[in-house]
Amino acid sequence: MITIKDVAKLAGVSASTVSRAISGNIPVEKETRDKVMQAVEELHYEPNALAKGLKEGKTNTIGLIIPNIGNHLFPPLVKGVEETARKSGYTVILCNTENNLEIEKTYLEKMQKRLVDGFIIATAREKSTHILDMEAEGVPVVLLIRHLGNAVDAVILDNYKGAYEAVSYLLARGRKKIAIINGEQELSLYRERFNGYQEALKKAGETVVPQLVLDDAFGEENGYAVMVGLLRSGQMPDAVFATTDLRAIGAIRAIKDFGYRVPEDIAVIGFDDFEFTKLLSPRLTTVSQPLYDMGKLAVEKLITIMDNKNKVTPIIDVMEPTLVLRDST
Amino acid sequence: MITIKDVAKLAGVSASTVSRAISGNIPVEKETRDKVMQAVEELHYEPNALAKGLKEGKTNTIGLIIPNIGNHLFPPLVKGVEETARKSGYTVILCNTENNLEIEKTYLEKMQKRLVDGFIIATAREKSTHILDMEAEGVPVVLLIRHLGNAVDAVILDNYKGAYEAVSYLLARGRKKIAIINGEQELSLYRERFNGYQEALKKAGETVVPQLVLDDAFGEENGYAVMVGLLRSGQMPDAVFATTDLRAIGAIRAIKDFGYRVPEDIAVIGFDDFEFTKLLSPRLTTVSQPLYDMGKLAVEKLITIMDNKNKVTPIIDVMEPTLVLRDST
DNA sequence: ATGAAAGCGCTAACAT
DNA sequence: ATGTTAGCGCTTTCAT
Numbered sequence: 001m002i003t004i005k006d007v008a009k010l011a012g013v014s015a016s017t018v019s020r021a022i023s024g025n026i027p028v029e030k031e032t033r034d035k036v037m038q039a040v041e042e043l044h045y046e047p048n049a050l051a052k053g054l055k056e057g058k059t060n061t062i063g064l065i066i067p068n069i070g071n072h073l074f075p076p077l078v079k080g081v082e083e084t085a086r087k088s089g090y091t092v093i094l095c096n097t098e099n100n101l102e103i104e105k106t107y108l109e110k111m112q113k114r115l116v117d118g119f120i121i122a123t124a125r126e127k128s129t130h131i132l133d134m135e136a137e138g139v140p141v142v143l144l145i146r147h148l149g150n151a152v153d154a155v156i157l158d159n160y161k162g163a164y165e166a167v168s169y170l171l172a173r174g175r176k177k178i179a180i181i182n183g184e185q186e187l188s189l190y191r192e193r194f195n196g197y198q199e200a201l202k203k204a205g206e207t208v209v210p211q212l213v214l215d216d217a218f219g220e221e222n223g224y225a226v227m228v229g230l231l232r233s234g235q236m237p238d239a240v241f242a243t244t245d246l247r248a249i250g251a252i253r254a255i256k257d258f259g260y261r262v263p264e265d266i267a268v269i270g271f272d273d274f275e276f277t278k279l280l281s282p283r284l285t286t287v288s289q290p291l292y293d294m295g296k297l298a299v300e301k302l303i304t305i306m307d308n309k310n311k312v313t314p315i316i317d318v319m320e321p322t323l324v325l326r327d328s329t
Numbered sequence: 330m331i332t333i334k335d336v337a338k339l340a341g342v343s344a345s346t347v348s349r350a351i352s353g354n355i356p357v358e359k360e361t362r363d364k365v366m367q368a369v370e371e372l373h374y375e376p377n378a379l380a381k382g383l384k385e386g387k388t389n390t391i392g393l394i395i396p397n398i399g400n401h402l403f404p405p406l407v408k409g410v411e412e413t414a415r416k417s418g419y420t421v422i423l424c425n426t427e428n429n430l431e432i433e434k435t436y437l438e439k440m441q442k443r444l445v446d447g448f449i450i451a452t453a454r455e456k457s458t459h460i461l462d463m464e465a466e467g468v469p470v471v472l473l474i475r476h477l478g479n480a481v482d483a484v485i486l487d488n489y490k491g492a493y494e495a496v497s498y499l500l501a502r503g504r505k506k507i508a509i510i511n512g513e514q515e516l517s518l519y520r521e522r523f524n525g526y527q528e529a530l531k532k533a534g535e536t537v538v539p540q541l542v543l544d545d546a547f548g549e550e551n552g553y554a555v556m557v558g559l560l561r562s563g564q565m566p567d568a569v570f571a572t573t574d575l576r577a578i579g580a581i582r583a584i585k586d587f588g589y590r591v592p593e594d595i596a597v598i599g600f601d602d603f604e605f606t607k608l609l610s611p612r613l614t615t616v617s618q619p620l621y622d623m624g625k626l627a628v629e630k631l632i633t634i635m636d637n638k639n640k641v642t643p644i645i646d647v648m649e650p651t652l653v654l655r656d657s658t
Numbered sequence: 659a660t661g662a663a664a665g666c667g668c669t670a671a672c673a674t
Numbered sequence: 675a676t677g678t679t680a681g682c683g684c685t686t687t688c689a690t
Contacts (some may be wrong), residue, residue, distance in 0.1 A: 051683035094423035253610040281582040616660035
């Protein structure tokens, strides 16, 4: 392994001079700098990041904690985080927790305050007291997608608004019997989406029909099974608001299997705007989350927090969803 | 920041004793070990990974280089790498290169020399001489998905076989005019798939019709546009072998837009088995890659290489594809 | 402008 | 079994 000493010896200067020449912001005679740079080239010298980090107390690395890389939500998010981080000189360590709290804690402990300068966490749940502890200990943290009240900085979506607008659109197009395929009510984002659904109906003078509220919290088949159940029951909806694109796709398959048409017989709106949904037939109408931008903003916030030693009160940034009209409505 | 010295002081022992007590494999009086552990608990001590890495010349971290996290191929792959790595005590640093060689080189340089113990690279192209250089310098590397001849260890798919079996299946079901939606011929994996297509036709006594070979290397619409072109041309195929699931989905939309039915009028087979394709209507018949297992094997190979100081000749592991029969054929 | 020396936190000889 | 010391590679005073 080539060290700074090897370069120093070849260039005929001291190690500290090499360090200064490389850093660039400390005055060094042009001639010596040239000698150093030539030696660096010749030896293919790369500074040891560990030694640098140990000395400086900073690694220019951020940890990104996500529950499940297989979830289509995350690629654009990761991309936003990753690109933004890179542009600011940071490297991203990605940690996939499998929705497992133990794995998450192990990662967090391992990486805390040493390997990593700060965290972006997309796995927060209401019971995530360990994240509160980190915040209290002064570890820079930004939450993504899910938040912890106002206790920790976060970037989230206005889920209520997304749902409200989607359902209002269906109503405005004359649909009356609108079913919802609901998600885990433990997560506030699904509660918010459910609220948006209810409020939009009320606003239009419609009532919430319990039979049209489909619980798909633990469905393996992403909406297919519950939609089949609804169609079998004889309750024929004229629209479906799915709280996830995957659930919308499952619902559409069920609808087609029953010989109905989308959107003529039943209109369907999804949520998330996964990239591939525009390739489907029919192309899916859905509520789009600005995932890339959310990842980007999270990094920007985190960098601000890491730079500012003096702590400021946490800010929750709420991003705007967009209803993307396509062919399923 | 709590260091080993703080623990030593509180426990009334030396720093080395603390180090030994924590490591576990060096004999320490039970009583002193208890004192140390108690101090560790009390102070919430976490060893500094940088100092440890600097001292030991090892970070238990591997770098995973992928071209584009937005590609649905990668989540299962990343998951396989990540889980396997974690079980062996390694952390994964994920790097997304945007298919940009400069970004890739920057990452590789930055991480080389001890931030990372080894690399898994899924971005290899024929011009990737920098990877050959790394191999020559003794940096542990395993290639994934794409390989570089026999020069570097790799885990890849038998792309020829996957295509051959898919097309043979269509032939066996009586389809005669089978179109292919082809990918970038610069990548050997698409050349292999094309070869498989051609050989299957020849074997069955059919000829390769140039008009049925659709080039979608740079198509933005993933098969839609070229499929529309084919249907307009009057050349009516009775089946389509798409070299990618995304291309299959685009093709299906085009077919439906022309009022034809899948699979009755035109059967469609994809390639990759993206997880969501089983939710589609029709559920997609496709060639499945064991992505999770490929990621897993890549890590296992890499760990073997990192442990074995004495270099062995590279081995290319070729994994078996599986034809998954669903409703689009 | 440059060199010498100290030290970041840790582990591993080397003593005892 | 435990303490002392050296040193991993780097940056940063402190001299000069």
